[in-house]
Structure formats: C-alpha cells, structure tokens
Amino acid sequence: MDLDYFLYDNVTLGRRSRDWGLKAATGSLADQPGLRADFEQYCALLPSDFGQLKQFDAALGGLAHGKGYLLCVVVESRDAFGRKSWVALGLWCPTLAVLREVLSEGDPVASARAVLGVDPPPKTLEVVASKRKFSRRASGEPPGQVRFQRFERGASPLEVISRLLAAIERGSKLPNIVAITAGSRLTDLLRMGFEWIYCHPLDARTEAAFESARSTPLLAVPETPQHRSSPEPVRPPVTETNQLPQSPSVPARPVRPNLPVPPPARRLALRAAAVVISIGVFLTGMGLWLTQRPRLAPAFNKKLLRVLGTENDDWKACKNQDLKTSWAFGTVASLPVAPEHEADRLRVQEAFAWLEKKRRIIENIKFLISKKAASSSGNQVQVENWLRELTSTPSPCETLAEAFRADFETGKSPSALCCKVLVRLVEVAKVLPKSGHSEEAIDPGTDREVPVAEPQANNITPTNGPPEAVGQSPKESAEAPRLDSPEHGEPAVGERQKPDDELKLPKNDDRPRTEPLRSSPDSSSADSREHRLLPVTSSHLGVDPLTTLRVPLEDVLEDGGALLAVEVRGVGPR
Amino acid sequence: MRLESAWLCLLGALLTGAQVVSSDSSPGPGNETVRPTDVYSNVLCGRTPHELATALDQAASPNLPKSWEKVTLSTFRNWFAAEICEAPNAQERERFDRRQKRLESYQERIETAYRNQILAKEFGAFRGWQPESGEWPKNGPPCTACPILQSAAKAISVLAAEPHVPTDLVENLGSLLAAAADQAVFVKRLTSSCHPAGRFEEYQRNFRYFTWTPTGVRLAELETLCQKVRPRGNGDGS
Numbered sequence: 001m002d003l004d005y006f007l008y009d010n011v012t013l014g015r016r017s018r019d020w021g022l023k024a025a026t027g028s029l030a031d032q033p034g035l036r037a038d039f040e041q042y043c044a045l046l047p048s049d050f051g052q053l054k055q056f057d058a059a060l061g062g063l064a065h066g067k068g069y070l071l072c073v074v075v076e077s078r079d080a081f082g083r084k085s086w087v088a089l090g091l092w093c094p095t096l097a098v099l100r101e102v103l104s105e106g107d108p109v110a111s112a113r114a115v116l117g118v119d120p121p122p123k124t125l126e127v128v129a130s131k132r133k134f135s136r137r138a139s140g141e142p143p144g145q146v147r148f149q150r151f152e153r154g155a156s157p158l159e160v161i162s163r164l165l166a167a168i169e170r171g172s173k174l175p176n177i178v179a180i181t182a183g184s185r186l187t188d189l190l191r192m193g194f195e196w197i198y199c200h201p202l203d204a205r206t207e208a209a210f211e212s213a214r215s216t217p218l219l220a221v222p223e224t225p226q227h228r229s230s231p232e233p234v235r236p237p238v239t240e241t242n243q244l245p246q247s248p249s250v251p252a253r254p255v256r257p258n259l260p261v262p263p264p265a266r267r268l269a270l271r272a273a274a275v276v277i278s279i280g281v282f283l284t285g286m287g288l289w290l291t292q293r294p295r296l297a298p299a300f301n302k303k304l305l306r307v308l309g310t311e312n313d314d315w316k317a318c319k320n321q322d323l324k325t326s327w328a329f330g331t332v333a334s335l336p337v338a339p340e341h342e343a344d345r346l347r348v349q350e351a352f353a354w355l356e357k358k359r360r361i362i363e364n365i366k367f368l369i370s371k372k373a374a375s376s377s378g379n380q381v382q383v384e385n386w387l388r389e390l391t392s393t394p395s396p397c398e399t400l401a402e403a404f405r406a407d408f409e410t411g412k413s414p415s416a417l418c419c420k421v422l423v424r425l426v427e428v429a430k431v432l433p434k435s436g437h438s439e440e441a442i443d444p445g446t447d448r449e450v451p452v453a454e455p456q457a458n459n460i461t462p463t464n465g466p467p468e469a470v471g472q473s474p475k476e477s478a479e480a481p482r483l484d485s486p487e488h489g490e491p492a493v494g495e496r497q498k499p500d501d502e503l504k505l506p507k508n509d510d511r512p513r514t515e516p517l518r519s520s521p522d523s524s525s526a527d528s529r530e531h532r533l534l535p536v537t538s539s540h541l542g543v544d545p546l547t548t549l550r551v552p553l554e555d556v557l558e559d560g561g562a563l564l565a566v567e568v569r570g571v572g573p574r
Numbered sequence: 575m576r577l578e579s580a581w582l583c584l585l586g587a588l589l590t591g592a593q594v595v596s597s598d599s600s601p602g603p604g605n606e607t608v609r610p611t612d613v614y615s616n617v618l619c620g621r622t623p624h625e626l627a628t629a630l631d632q633a634a635s636p637n638l639p640k641s642w643e644k645v646t647l648s649t650f651r652n653w654f655a656a657e658i659c660e661a662p663n664a665q666e667r668e669r670f671d672r673r674q675k676r677l678e679s680y681q682e683r684i685e686t687a688y689r690n691q692i693l694a695k696e697f698g699a700f701r702g703w704q705p706e707s708g709e710w711p712k713n714g715p716p717c718t719a720c721p722i723l724q725s726a727a728k729a730i731s732v733l734a735a736e737p738h739v740p741t742d743l744v745e746n747l748g749s750l751l752a753a754a755a756d757q758a759v760f761v762k763r764l765t766s767s768c769h770p771a772g773r774f775e776e777y778q779r780n781f782r783y784f785t786w787t788p789t790g791v792r793l794a795e796l797e798t799l800c801q802k803v804r805p806r807g808n809g810d811g812s
Contacts, residue, residue, distance in 0.1 A: 327714040335708075335784075337783075337787050338790075403783040404714075404782075405779055405780045405781075406711075406717065406781055409715070
C-alpha cells in the first residue's frame, strides 16, 4: 500500500546550520495547505524548549483531519554530518479503512525509516508489512479526555496503535495524539485539542512541568460512570494520566486552580509567572511605543515594485531552479577542495543557501506589494519585517563574487542576477526605520498567511546528492515533488493566500512554535485569542511583545542542532 | 676605578684574540660577547693571524681555496660582511681590500648556488605531482589564464618526475659550489617551465574557488616558486 506523506526534517548543507522544516508534501498533500500547516505546527511541538529531541527511537501519534487521519511517525536519525537528529513523517490515511490496514497490517515506523536519506524523497511512502499483528482491542476511553503519558521507548508507539485501532473499532472520533514532546509547555497542548500527549522530559524543567500537568487539580476530572464501566484498554498507569475537565458533551474551559497551599514546584512557577508578567508589562510599553511609529509611504511600495516588477529582467532571471543548475553551484556541489580549504567551501555553500533564503524573502515581499495583497495594512508590516530580515542578515553576494568573480562579471549568472536585485532592494530598504511595527500584525482577526516560503537553507543542498539530482527539472524527476521545487514549493502566491489560513510571521530560523494547532471545540474565538501564542523574532518584538519571545543562541549545543530559547509570556496589549 | 676598567678591557681583548687564534678554521660567530665584525675585521686587516685569511692571500685561481671548502655559508657571510678594522694603517688597509676583493669574487657564485639549492629543495615538494584535469574551470565563463597555467603545470610535472631533483640542503661552500652547475641547469628549466607573471593572479581573482582544490593549491605554491625564478620586468604575463 502506498501513502502520500509529509516529510519534516533538518537536512542542512552547513555543518553548523539548521533547517527544520517541511521538505516534502507528496500527492494530494501538496494541495492541502491547512493540513500542512497543522503538521508543521505539530512538528514544532515535539522538541524541548532547548530544541532537543533524543533517546526515543521512534514515536507514533496523529491528527484527525476530515474523514482521514494523518498518522505521525517521529524517528531518531542522523543528519548528513552525523549529528543526532530526528525526522517526522505524516502518513496520510484518507479513510479509516486505510488507517486500519496501515495499523493492523503495516509497520508505520519501519515504513517511515525506509524513506529516510532518500533524496529526492519518493513520490509515495510504501507501507512495510508488519511482523506482528495488532488486534482491534476495544477501548474504554471516551473521546474528549486528555491524558499526559510518559513516553516509553518501544511501548508507546504500540500503545498508540492499539488506541487508534480501538477507536476505529468503536466508531468513535479518532484521537489527536502528540507522539512525543520534550517541551515543557504542556498545558498549552491542552488547548490545542489533543487527547493523548506522550511526554518525554529531557530536562528538569520539563520533568517538573510533566509532573505538574499530571497532578494539577486544574486537569482533574471526576470519573463518570461511563468511564468506569468501560473496559480497560492498553493504557498507562492511572498515575500517569490526566483528564481535562470536560466530557464529550461539555466544552472544555480553563478553570482557575484552587490551590490553598501550593506545592514548591507550583510556588516556583508562580514566582516565575510574576517575573514574566513584570517583563510583559514592560514590553507592553515598548510595544505601544513602537506602534506609534510612522508607517511606510505608498511611494515606498512603488520603489519596491520598480525593483521587483515584472519588467525587471534581473528578478525574473533569479529563480530557484536556475540557482541550483548554475555552473557555480554545480561546481561547489561536485568539486572537492583541499582539506585546508574545506572551511572556504562551506562558506560558499552557506552563501548559496543564504542567497536562496533571501530570494524567497524577496518573493514574499513581491507578493505582499502586489496589487492583490497591497491593500492589507497588515501586509505592509510584513513587508517591513521581511525587508528588515533581508537587510539584517549576512549578505552572501560578496562571498559568491569572491569565489566566482568571472561568473559575476559576465552578469548573466543566476547568482549574479539575484545579487543585483538583492543589492537594489537593500538600497531601497535603507529608508526603513530601525524597528517599528503596527498593531495590525498582532490582531489575529486580521491574520493572513504570508505566502511564505519560510527561508530554508536546504533548498540548495549541494551536499545531499550528486549535482544532477540537485539540478534536475521536476519533469525529469520521477520522484516526489519537493516543497522547494517551483511547482510545489512556490506556487503562484495567490493560490496560497487563503483567508482562513493562520498567521505565519516571518522568521529567520526554525524555532518551535506554539500556535494553537486546533482550538478546543468549545472555546470562543475571543478566548482562544487571549491564550494564543505566536512566535516572535527579536525583530518582531514590536509586533507582539507579549506573546512569545525566543532568542535562539545557535550552535550552543552541537547535539542535533539544539535550540536554546528564552521565553517570555504574558498578556497581550489588547 | 679606571684601573679596573683598563684591566677588564685588556682581558676582553686577550680573550677575543685567543678565541680567534684557537678556532679550528674560522673566527666563528659563536661567541656572543664579541662583535663578529670586529673579529673578522681584525683578521682581514692582518692584526690577528688566521689560516683562512692566509689562504685568501695565497689563492691563485678564481676557484675556492681548499681550506675554505668546509666553511659554512653563514661563516662566509660574516667574513664578507666585515668592515675594515678600526684606524687601519696603509698596510692593513691594503691587506683588507685585497682579501675583501677575493671574497667578493666568491660571493656571487656562492649565493647563487645557495639560492638555486633552496629552489631545488622547495621544488622537491612537487615530486610526482600530476595536475588533475577535472579541477579546472569548465563549462563556465571563459578562462584565458587556464590554458597557460595548464601548460605550465604540465611542464612542471614533467620536471618533477625527473629523478635528479635534489632535496637536501648543503651548507659548506665546497659542496655548494660543486652542485652549482647542475642546479643552475635545473633552475633554468624551472624558469622556462613557469607561467608568465600575472596569470595566476588573474586565475585566482576570477576563479578563486578552483584555487582551493588540490591542483589549485599546488598552482599557488608553484606561483610562489616561479616568482623567485621569474626574470624581473615580465609583468605583463604575455
């Protein structure tokens, strides 16, 4: 049986770089932006607050979506440089029958492992037959319950399979299951509509959060007769579970905990919360001040359009595919250098990756200033943000011009043309204030998906395969379309502009996000808005200073490209 | 006090004289407390007798006297660099000039031989080198320097394949001058094999990435070597 699938990994071309992101959406999944966004957010939930996820081998979870189910398989792996890493695959089961067959007859983990390291990824994922058969065990777990379960290597994936088969047998709603999470923001997950959450604490903070989540009265729910009468499924020990204060018919709402004598951990948490709120108040002031700043004049857009307009041949020639098939890129990919110059080669490789990142940013800017999108004032802010991103990150052009000056002097090479546009755009962007954002960007009511194309270094992956594979055209390739290929990765931007899509702020790295994956069925929009957490880069501090501020200190830990994050949360300015 | 200083000066002079006289073949630069030039100056002026100085007087042909063959290059340089002794009389001046002129006649041959020897030694690193054909720019922008550099690389690889390329440095003047003839021929061939000046710089400027490959690294080393043998004024590269 073959399945369409999502592939999310950290394949990079730089030894010190990271590129967590969605790398493939095959078949019908290529046309499901909503599910894709859900899966990306799902993947962002998996690593710890420090960007780590390890010592788990394989995990299984999933998302219910319409009539189908996205079976999420997370497996430990190693990247091209031998660093510990992990990969998440979303196996799309369009019907329950397919899911049942995959779970009972197939081995999702082995199937997922089979596509690792295949470049480009195959068009479909072939489900490998399982050596052990799973019985359809009845489960007494009614839907609507939320449980935190400690992840157990080997056992938890089997448990998930049993639960899903039981749910199928029972004909009840399939549960949304977090296959594994090493993050500490467990209570956030409750609001995202997950019924089962497998926790894998890797640090004391997460361990405490896990213990707290399991034991807090906030999450306790009295057992109903229906629960008690249900036969016991393959389930965790009672002490390992928690339930939301909701029943299938009663919507879940956060309840203020009644804690007359807080335990030490909770006391500590309260103190931390007080500090966080103080910082929040300060940042509110900052945010309000920043919103007073003047906005870009419409004339500015005209300037941008002059650089990026359709009449500009340089920009037209600056295409992703052209970059990949260019002579210089092929040279770097295929021609090894002497060991003492390996660092130089990596520098050039990274410059290509940066150029590609910037090309994608420019593409986003171009969309945002187009007639279709320019009417949104929120997009204006996005343009400013992208321009800042463009100007504040290292310019790759000097490095490339130094390594391949002859190529640049002809002025016709894709990299030279891209750099030409980049230089002109940076010139135009000089009029921007150093920082300044408008409040439209923080109003979830006006959230629109920026058609982005989040910068991904691996769009150019000279280290991942032979140059002909890197540069082959989509038609020539019998393999699955990559997200970074022109027809899938960057479709006509208008197609990706869906009014109901969620906000995606521009970001300069692949930090985990805590956007709500799914809101609780009962929560009002205002309520969910209040608790919404959005990723905010340092450059977006003014956009929403009181949501989530993450400060990545890259490469602090070498273990799988860890992310060190500082998180500040508080009540938004609204 | 003055008496003590006078005694010290006398003692110093005696020690200096004793060291010059007692040395096996040369005044030698070894004693750090005595200025070598003073020692050599005094010997060359004839104030201090020395067999090497006498050999200079007795040399009848332009060839190096026998007793000088074991002298090292650094010692020779000390002799050659010595200035005339302090307050020379006419006889001392005449003796100094005569000996110095003789040293001058040896100096150019010795220095050339030594330079050639160093070049030959450095060239030893190219022994067995074959430039990789796949490490040159192709299918890209035109590279005018490439055929010239490729031709030079080929010629150098031929030279490097020959067995007689010396790799050991000799320090004494006899051996140095004995190998001079062979090395002169070798350096001449090296010079003719080298690419014209400016070509590598052009290559490096336009195709720097290719100078990072093993062949490119060798080309950079060759450029350094060629700079040493390339005739001056050949800057246009044509």
